Amino acid sequence: MKGMKIAAVAFACAMICAPGASGRGVKAPMVTGDPGIYAEVIAMLEREAAGQLTRHLQKSGKLRQVRVDIRLDLSARSMTINFGPGYLPGPEGSYDELFLQPMASSLRFFAERSGLEVNDIHFLFEGKTLEDYYPEDLAVPMRSARKSAPTxxxxxxxxxxxxxxxxxxxxxxxxxxxxxxxxxxxxxxxxxxxxxxxxxxxxxxxxxxxxxxxxxxxxxxxxxxxxxxxxxxxxxxxxxxxxxxxxxxxxxxxxxxxxxxxxxxxxxxxxxxxxxxxxxxxxxxxxxxxxxxxxxxxxxxxxxxxxxxxxxxxxxxxxxxxxxxxxxxxxxxxxxxxxxxxxxxxxxxxxxxxxxxxxxxxxxxxxxxxxxxxxxxxxxxxxxxSEKACVPLAGKAIADVEVHSGKRMEVDIPLVGNPQYPIQIITTNTQCPPGWTCGKGKQVVNSPDEPTRIGVSCGAGSSGTLGWETHVLDADGVASKPVPFSVRCVPG
Incomplete structure (x- = not known):
């Protein structure tokens, strides 16, 4: 990617309104701003891919140049790489997956460094997929029935x-x-x-x-x-x-x-x-x-x-x-x-x-x-x-409470995610009235069947407001962000 102007093209994605354009003989896409930036990125990606392929072929004793065309579809976050005549990997060599997959990784990396979000990369060979050339060998076998309880x-x-x-x-x-x-x-x-x-x-x-x-x-x-x-x-x-x-x-x-x-x-x-x-x-x-x-x-x-x-x-x-x-x-x-x-x-x-x-x-x-x-x-x-969604561990809002002096109250600590048990509910003080002694607490919850609660209390004759922050730490070291709440001690 010699000479690639990362800074110049970093905002290209924001300027593109069309879903994609062909790499060779690029047609001016519907863009606001300078359409040449988009074409420049594609041209550089094509040169990078062609260079990688030339070096790969040379390692196998083949001295040839193969044309490479690239098309981007930004609405689908996809890139299509079309190789011209002279390159068609086959069954021996596992269809060159140990070359093509690293190429996909590098082109995805360079495109994203240029501001173009790419996830899916397709390879074509003179406009056809490898499945078109090798339909029997590359057919996906019939899938085994999924068990309700895998073993x-x-x-x-x-x-x-x-x-x-x-x-x-x-x-x-x-x-x-x-x-x-x-x-x-x-x-x-x-x-x-x-x-x-x-x-x-x-x-x-x-x-x-x-x-x-x-x-x-x-x-x-x-x-x-x-x-x-x-x-x-x-x-x-x-x-x-x-x-x-x-x-x-x-x-x-x-x-x-x-x-x-x-x-x-x-x-x-x-x-x-x-x-x-x-x-x-x-x-x-x-x-x-x-x-x-x-x-x-x-x-x-x-x-x-x-x-x-x-x-x-x-x-x-x-x-x-x-x-x-x-x-x-x-x-x-x-x-x-x-x-x-x-x-x-x-x-x-x-x-x-x-x-x-x-x-x-x-x-x-x-x-x-x-x-x-x-x-x-x-x-x-x-x-x-278990058909559960991957949801990052996070605490939900904790309701402020009012506790009579000399009394104790259980406070629910709601959370989302899938923590590894046992978990620790860790509470630290953020506001302590003058002359009061305010510490911190740790509550261990051993299973998801136990309620996630902590106890808060106010000393006899106390009157004032305390501030607290609570977060959850699971057995694998995953921690939620602290959630603030307050406890108002009132005469009872």
């Missing part, structure tokens, strides 16, 4: 070692530009999530990768560092359809493609009620960061689950000291990941943070962040499963 889940912590052909060298699937290896990190997050889903959601949790510290006999590497493909091969040697979908491929990294499919194949084999895939994200640009959750665009029924998880992650992460402004997207994102598409059950991908951004790398290695992020995933799932 099981598969937690897939990616990625792990794969073997390259023909030399059979072993390598991790993901780069580690700042020294943090996703293939080793994600299982630690999976361990935390598994315990939470077992204890708080009451689920039987399966794992896609081995948790054994013994050596994998073929590679002589720890089993816990191997990808799901080899774990499933060991479990089901006769079920090559689960872990060996491309036996005749000549692609060196074909086992990476098989691994992507093996995880949802295993979920389908188990018949679990939900598939949650854990990743850390990565990008060539170190400026892109934050937490994202994806569902498959053809499985829009999974969006409520993804939205509930991203909402709960935002609440839990930002409740922790030092993470109050950590970037977490406001909504989930549609995508075309194979993990989400192949799973017959509700399936989402959680991109916890970017291992290519130094601030995110520090967070990913912090147990406080890890615990909050995984508590958010579990809570988001649990709210979705």
């Amino acid at each position: 099981s889940a598969l937690v897939s912590s990616s990625h792990g070692y794969i073997s390259l052909h023909p030399g059979r060298e072993w390598e991790f699937q993901r780069p580690a530009p700042l020294g943090l290896q996703e293939d080793v990190l994600s299982p630690v997050y999976g361990d935390e999530l598994q315990v939470l889903m077992e204890q708080r959601s009451g689920l039987v949790v399966h794992r896609a990768r081995s948790q054994s510290t013994e050596l994998h006999p073929e590679s002589n590497l720890p089993w816990e560092h191997m990808s799901s493909r080899y774990h499933l091969k060991a479990l089901f040697p006769e079920r090559a359809d689960i872990w060996n979908e491309f036996p005749n491929s000549t692609k060196p990294a074909r086992e990476k493609d098989e691994d992507i499919r093996a995880r949802p194949n295993y979920a389908n084999h188990l018949g679990v009620d939900v598939l949650i895939s854990l990743h850390s994200n990565g990008h060539d640009s170190a400026t892109i960061r934050g937490t994202e959750v994806y569902y498959h665009r053809a499985k829009a029924q999974d969006k409520p689950l993804a939205d509930s998880i991203i909402c709960s992650m935002r609440e839990l992460i930002r409740a922790q000291p030092g993470y109050e402004t950590f970037p977490v997207r406001e909504t989930s994102n549609p995508g075309d990941h194979g993990e989400n598409r192949i799973g017959k059950m509700p399936s989402v991908i959680v991109e916890t943070a970017y291992h290519s951004n130094p601030d995110d790398v520090a967070a990913l290695q912090d147990p406080v962040f890890r615990s909050a992020a995984m508590k958010g995933v579990e809570k988001g799932y649990r709210l979705w499963a």
Whole structure:
């Protein structure tokens, strides 16, 4: 994005009245102000996308330039990227999702930095979707019936070692530009999530990768560092359809493609009620960061689950000291990941943070962040499963009260949200008449079945007004903002 005038285009969104315009041969949109700013942003996004594609093709030994057209529909908060002749990813390589999804993240980031709000990104290839070219392979399988009371889940912590052909060298699937290896990190997050889903959601949790510290006999590497493909091969040697979908491929990294499919194949084999895939994200640009959750665009029924998880992650992460402004997207994102598409059950991908951004790398290695992020995933799932809305914890107005001197009164502390019990109701004094002794109080509520109340009292012979503020702190560190109220002590 060389030469991009962020300051100049930051207000472009406010000037646009038309729903969108084509990137090539841009027609002047209906705008107030300078329409050239809108066209400039699109042109820069096109250059960025074309540059990324050229570098990607060069890595695979192809030297060519492919035209890229971009269209924005601001009313739908969507971007359509159309590749010209010369680029059509296929089944081998998992339709280039490990390239296209990071491209989508970066273009969304640059568009939003320019003031254009974008959530949904579509890819076209000479005007057609990949589903148009590969209708059978990219068809979404029939969804399993949703149980009224889910009992099981598969937690897939990616990625792990794969073997390259023909030399059979072993390598991790993901780069580690700042020294943090996703293939080793994600299982630690999976361990935390598994315990939470077992204890708080009451689920039987399966794992896609081995948790054994013994050596994998073929590679002589720890089993816990191997990808799901080899774990499933060991479990089901006769079920090559689960872990060996491309036996005749000549692609060196074909086992990476098989691994992507093996995880949802295993979920389908188990018949679990939900598939949650854990990743850390990565990008060539170190400026892109934050937490994202994806569902498959053809499985829009999974969006409520993804939205509930991203909402709960935002609440839990930002409740922790030092993470109050950590970037977490406001909504989930549609995508075309194979993990989400192949799973017959509700399936989402959680991109916890970017291992290519130094601030995110520090967070990913912090147990406080890890615990909050995984508590958010579990809570988001649990709210979705119980058909509850994700509502941030907040206190409601507390009625002012009048108490006779020498008496005590119970005061209701109404709240909204879904706190983790036990909760503490913490009250501090804000106004104390001269000569009075005014302290603070803490009331513990152990379950949602107990009333959220505190007791207030006035000393014998007292007459005056006290000011108080009350907030709620739950077991996960989520706090509501203080709500003021007053107590007027009157002669009794």
